[in-house]
Amino acid sequence: MFETFGNIRWEYLFDYELAIDSLPFLLQGLRITMVIALFSMFFALMLGVVIGVARMSKFAIFHLPARLYISFMRGTPLLVFVFILYYGLPVIGLEFNNAVVAAIVGVSLNFGGYLAEVVRSAILSVPRGQWEAAATLQMDYFQTLRKIVIPQATRIALPPTFNIFMDVVKGTSLASVITVQELLYSARLVAGRTYDSMTMYISAALIYWMVCIVIGYFQDRLEIRYNRYLSK
Amino acid sequence: MITVKNLKKTFDDTPVLESINLEVKKGEVVCLVGASGSGKTTLLRCLNLLETPDEGSIRIGDKEVSFGEDKLSKKDIKDIRRYSGMVFQGFHLFPHMTLLENITQAPLTAKQQDKETIMKEASVLLERVGLSEHQDKFPDALSGGQQQRAAIARALMMHPEVMLFDEPTSALDPQLVREVLKVIESLAKEGQTMVIVTHEMNFARRIADKAFFMDEGYILESGPAEQVLTDPKEDRTREFLALLEDE
Numbered sequence: 317m318f319e320t321f322g323n324i325r326w327e328y329l330f331d332y333e334l335a336i337d338s339l340p341f342l343l344q345g346l347r348i349t350m351v352i353a354l355f356s357m358f359f360a361l362m363l364g365v366v367i368g369v370a371r372m373s374k375f376a377i378f379h380l381p382a383r384l385y386i387s388f389m390r391g392t393p394l395l396v397f398v399f400i401l402y403y404g405l406p407v408i409g410l411e412f413n414n415a416v417v418a419a420i421v422g423v424s425l426n427f428g429g430y431l432a433e434v435v436r437s438a439i440l441s442v443p444r445g446q447w448e449a450a451a452t453l454q455m456d457y458f459q460t461l462r463k464i465v466i467p468q469a470t471r472i473a474l475p476p477t478f479n480i481f482m483d484v485v486k487g488t489s490l491a492s493v494i495t496v497q498e499l500l501y502s503a504r505l506v507a508g509r510t511y512d513s514m515t516m517y518i519s520a521a522l523i524y525w526m527v528c529i530v531i532g533y534f535q536d537r538l539e540i541r542y543n544r545y546l547s548k
Numbered sequence: 549m550i551t552v553k554n555l556k557k558t559f560d561d562t563p564v565l566e567s568i569n570l571e572v573k574k575g576e577v578v579c580l581v582g583a584s585g586s587g588k589t590t591l592l593r594c595l596n597l598l599e600t601p602d603e604g605s606i607r608i609g610d611k612e613v614s615f616g617e618d619k620l621s622k623k624d625i626k627d628i629r630r631y632s633g634m635v636f637q638g639f640h641l642f643p644h645m646t647l648l649e650n651i652t653q654a655p656l657t658a659k660q661q662d663k664e665t666i667m668k669e670a671s672v673l674l675e676r677v678g679l680s681e682h683q684d685k686f687p688d689a690l691s692g693g694q695q696q697r698a699a700i701a702r703a704l705m706m707h708p709e710v711m712l713f714d715e716p717t718s719a720l721d722p723q724l725v726r727e728v729l730k731v732i733e734s735l736a737k738e739g740q741t742m743v744i745v746t747h748e749m750n751f752a753r754r755i756a757d758k759a760f761f762m763d764e765g766y767i768l769e770s771g772p773a774e775q776v777l778t779d780p781k782e783d784r785t786r787e788f789l790a791l792l793e794d795e
């Protein structure tokens with residue numbers, strides 16, 4: 317068994333010279349990936365806060381649309397949604413002249429739905445006693461939200477938010493199907509030229525992984541900061 | 549200071565408070581006692597409208613509200629709450645703030661005094677409840693007794709006319725009860741008006757002017773604390789006190 321293992325031609329799987337040579341080209345692609353990811357995450361967070369708060373409203377005109385939105389975004393594949401945006405909207409006269417913009421819109425709208433749920437559950441996780449204590453100290457709804465609830469909810473929301481951030485980074489790879497020349501698309505170009513798909517896809521995978529490691533590092537730092545008021 | 553008339557409260561069709569009438573005068577210390585589930589917490593929470601009564605009226609300070617017909621306005625609720633401060637069984641300090649931040653947050657938000665005055669008062673109060681050297685610690689790093697003393701200071705920072713205490717020592721280890729009761733007792737000596745729900749009978753006899761015994765949503769017996777808590781007229785009160793003695 318070890319013999320067959322020893323006979324594997326590793327260079328068929330991963331040609332590190334090709335990987336190194338193509339790295340600058342892939343990093344060009346990574347730049348586009350990160351532009352899409354950062355803009356998308358920013359807009360998705362905004363959307364998430366607004367829709368998450370609307371979802372908790374006791375008024376139907378706020379929570380019903382919010383529920384519908386969250387349900388739709390959670391219930392449709394991002395890929396399908398991006399197709400609809402890019403190929404479908406021009407039919408009704410809305411055209412994205414820029415595929416990058418279409419990708420950002422698609423990814424933000426989609427992940428905004430997930431973040432709305434994170435925001436909602438984080439706010440609900442703050443004990444009722446906190447609201448009540450603030451009320452007896454004559455703080456109003458928004459003062460309580462801002463000074464008491466959001467700082468505590470942020471701590472709860474950090475891990476799931478960073479999960480979503482990583483999903484956003486990886487989700488941007490779907491932009492390759494609408495011709496955005498991001499990381500995956502770049503890898504595929506080289507793969508087509510050199511007939512060495514495996515090396516190129518492994519390279520792309522490793523680069524996505526590195527990005528997520530960096531994101532994870534920031535997550536750890538923030539978690540330490542937000543957990544500092546807990547002993548142990 | 550407080551006048552409650554014909555107060556009634558139900559939770560999902562279950563009556564919890566029935567025709568409650570009571571009066572608390574300025575400077576009086578009033579204890580609410582009674583078995584678990586008799587409605588003490590609910591009554592206390594009605595006094596600052598954390599619960600909305602179904603019927604009756606509450607006057608506190610110069611503000612009077614009646615319940616039943618109209619929905620309470622935000623302003624009514626705000627006006628009523630101005631008069632009272634509350635200390636909870638579970639402290640409910642803000643965990644993400646240091647003790648000093650905990651007790652200054654509300655007055656700084658209210659902006660009725662300048663910052664310097666607030667900070668000065670905070671340090672006087674922390675000294676008074678014996679927490680000066682802990683002012684920069686987070687609640688989680690402190691004992692229950694220390695947290696509850698901080699919670700008392702936090703409520704006092706808003707200068708409430710009436711302090712409401714809901715079993716302030718029930719969540720504490722026995723050896724921490726005394727330090728909290730001492731703080732409350734010193735407030736009583738200063739003439740702070742207080743309504744206290746407690747099972748600490750000796751403490752209640754010592755500091756309370758009046759006592760109310762609650763039973764299944766009614767105030768069954770009321771009168772001078774000394775009498776109600778030592779020599780009650782009602783059998784139910786007597787049974788309740790005997791049960792506590794056994795413990």
Ligand SMILES: Nc1ncnc2c1ncn2[C@@H]1O[C@H](COP(=O)(O)OP(=O)(O)OP(=O)(O)O)[C@@H](O)[C@H]1O
Pocket residue numbers: 559560564582583584585586587588589590591
């Ligand atoms: N939010 C609520 N919803 C439904 N029922 C409630 C609610 N709060 C209290 N009750 C009920 O009202 C009754 C009175 O409760 P309350 O907490 O006022 O009693 P208590 O005298 O403070 O008891 P304890 O000594 O255990 O604190 C109980 O039967 C309780 O189950």
Ligand SMILES: [Mg+2]
Pocket residue numbers: 588589590714715
């Ligand atoms: Mg109670």
